[in-house]
Amino acid sequence: MKVDILAFGVHPDDVELGCSGTLIASAAAGKKVAVIDLTGGELGTRGTIETRKTEAADAAKIMRLSARENLFMADGFFQNDETNIRKVITVIRKYKPEIVLCNAxxxxxxxxxxxxKLVADAAFLSGLRKIETSINDIQQEHWRPSYVFHYIQDRYLKPDFVFDISAYFEEKIKSILCYKTQFNTTDTSEPETYISNPDFLETIKGRALMFGKRIGVKYAEGYLSAKTPGVSNFDAFIQQVT
Incomplete structure (x- = not known):
């Protein structure tokens, strides 16, 4: 299956927090989008790897994903090494995305x-034909995405560009709230965490409002890019006035 956008998150819920509005907007526009979670989030203070799996599947429906996979690297201890790079190369070659999104x-x-760094390195190396990978003993063709963009999640980083998600912000929040053990919970049977307090979602909204203000829309998500995106005409900058 070829997709237009392949988003990577090191933990289930990273994609929802960082770029789900972009994925939902893109799917609504007819693009095929998929998500790869690198780990099962097994070191998360609240919930279990089983609950994360269920929550991720529920969020995938809201984000209108064509596919979602988990590579089950070691949460907290995975390394940017040949074994893991090859795992990421394999899924990039499997889905052949034009755009890769990943953590900051x-x-x-x-x-x-x-x-x-792991995903960005793999995206480049995926384009080298002498690196051999296969699925079910079938040799894969080399493939390099056109762009790797890094979504901004927790710390403030000045974006290189922002993506208008105004029409899909409520769906973004719904995708986050699929992680019932992690967010917006007053359940005291497990320890309170940095993200479990209901006030945490206000920071998500505040950031989206701030990024939206930069381009004159209500809500937006921010991205970093090592490669400068280019345009062939100024139509890309024209906002529809309503």
């Missing part, structure tokens, strides 16, 4: 930055 190069959780 640096963030509150150390896994985020490490996974960012």
């Amino acid at each position: 190069p640096e963030d509150r959780h150390p896994d985020h930055g490490r996974s960012s």
Whole structure:
């Protein structure tokens, strides 16, 4: 299956927090989108790997994904090494995306930055035909995405560009709330965490409002890009006035 956009999250819920509005908007526009979770989030303070699996499946429906897979690397301890790079290359070649989205190069959780480099390295190496990978003993063709964009999640990073998600912000929040053990919960049977307090969602809304204000819309998601995106005409900058 070829998709237009392949989004990577090191933990289930990273994609929902960082770029789900973009994925929902893109799917609504007819694009095929898929998600790869690198780990099962087994070190999360609340919930279990089983509950995360169910929550991720529920969120996938809201995000209108064509596919979602988990590579089950070691949460907290995975490395940017040949074994894991090959795993990421294999799914990039499987889905042949034009655009890859992944975690920010640096963030509150150390896994985020490490996974960012892992995915970016794999996206480049995936284009080298002498690196051989296969699925079910069938040799894969080399493939390099046109762009790798890094979504901004927790720490404030100045975006290189922002994506208008105004029409889909409520669906973004619904996708986040699929993680019932993690967010917007007053359940005291498990420890309170940085993200479990209902007030945490207000920070998500505040950031989306701030990024939206930069381009004159209500809500937006921010991205970093090592490669400068280009345009062939100024139509890309024209906002529809209503």
